[in-house]
Amino acid sequence: MKLRTHYVFSLGLLSLLDSLLLSDFLEVIIISGIISVTANNVIDYLGHEIRGKYVSRTPRTHTLPRSIGWGLLTSVPIVLALYFLSSTELILITILDGVIVGPSHMLLDVFTERGIYHKVNGRWRRIALAHFSYDNPIVNGLAILLGVIMLFAAMYNHNYDFFYHYYHYYNYYS
Numbered sequence: 077m078k079l080r081t082h083y084v085f086s087l088g089l090l091s092l093l094d095s096l097l098l099s100d101f102l103e104v105i106i107i108s109g110i111i112s113v114t115a116n117n118v119i120d121y122l123g124h125e126i127r128g129k130y131v132s133r134t135p136r137t138h139t140l141p142r143s144i145g146w147g148l149l150t151s152v153p154i155v156l157a158l159y160f161l162s163s164t165e166l167i168l169i170t171i172l173d174g175v176i177v178g179p180s181h182m183l184l185d186v187f188t189e190r191g192i193y194h195k196v197n198g199r200w201r202r203i204a205l206a207h208f209s210y211d212n213p214i215v216n217g218l219a220i221l222l223g224v225i226m227l228f229a230a231m232y233n234h235n236y237d238f239f240y241h242y243y244h245y246y247n248y249y250s
Contacts, residue, residue, distance in 0.1 A: 077184040079120055081216045081223075086112035086180045088226030090173045095230035097169055104230065107154070107170055115150040115177040119143060135193040135200045138185060143178030150174065184219055 077085075090108035098104050123137030137146050151174030158167050182192050191204025208215045 077188060077210055077219060078216050079116060081219045082116040082120070082181055082184060083112055084220045084223035084227075085184060086116060086177050086223070088223030088230070089180050090176060091230040092226040092233070093176065094169055094173065095233045097172075098166070099234075101231065101234040103166060104234070107166070107173060110154060111147075111151055111170065111173045111177055114154075115147045115174065116181055118150050119146050119178065119181050122146070133185070133190060133192070138182065139193045139195075140179060140182055143182050144175055145178070147176070147178035147181075148174040150177075187215065 087108050090112060091104055094104040094108055095101065119137045123134050124131050125134055126132075135142070137143060148171070151170050155167050155170050155174075158170060185192050186204060187206045187208055188204065188210045189207050191202045193200045194203055195201070
C-alpha cells in the first residue's frame with residue numbers, strides 16, 4: 077500500500093482505540109497522528125531496498141514481531157517526552173499505540189503482491205492474502221475510507237460520551 081494509506085488507516089485505528097481510553101480528543105488525535113506518521117515512515121524506509129530496478133521489502137521490518145518492535149521503538153521518544161509533561165495514563169496509551177501501529181502496517185501489506193515475511197524452517201517466506209498492486213487506487217481508497225470511518229467513529233464515541241454525561245448531569249441537578 078502507499079504510505080499515505082498507511083498513515084490514514086493507522087490514524088483511524090489508533091484514534092478509535094485511544095478514544096475508548098482517553099477523554100481528551102485533542103490528545104487522541106495528536107498522539108495517534110505522531111505515532112502513525114513516525115512508525116509507518118520507519119517501517120517503510122528501513123524495510124525497503126533497491127534490487128536492480130525494483131524496490132523490494134525486506135524481513136528487517138516487514139514481519140509481524142519485528143513490526144511490533146519498530147512501532148515500540150518509534151514511540152520511545154514520545155514516551156520520554158510525555159514522562160516529563162503528562163500523566164502515566166497517556167504514557168501507557170502511547171506504548172499501546174506503538175505496539176498496534178506495526179501490525180496495522182502489516183495488515184495492509186499482507187494484501188499486496190508480495191505480502192509480508194514469516195519464517196518457515198529457518199528461511200524467510202512471503203505470505204500474501206491477496207495479490208493487489210501496492211498502488212492500486214481502489215484498494216488504497218478502500219483502506220483510506222476504512223481509516224476515515226474509524227476516525228469518525230472515534231469522534232462520535234468521544235462526543236457521545238461527553239454529551240451523554242453532560243445531559244444527565246444537568247437533568248439530575250435541575
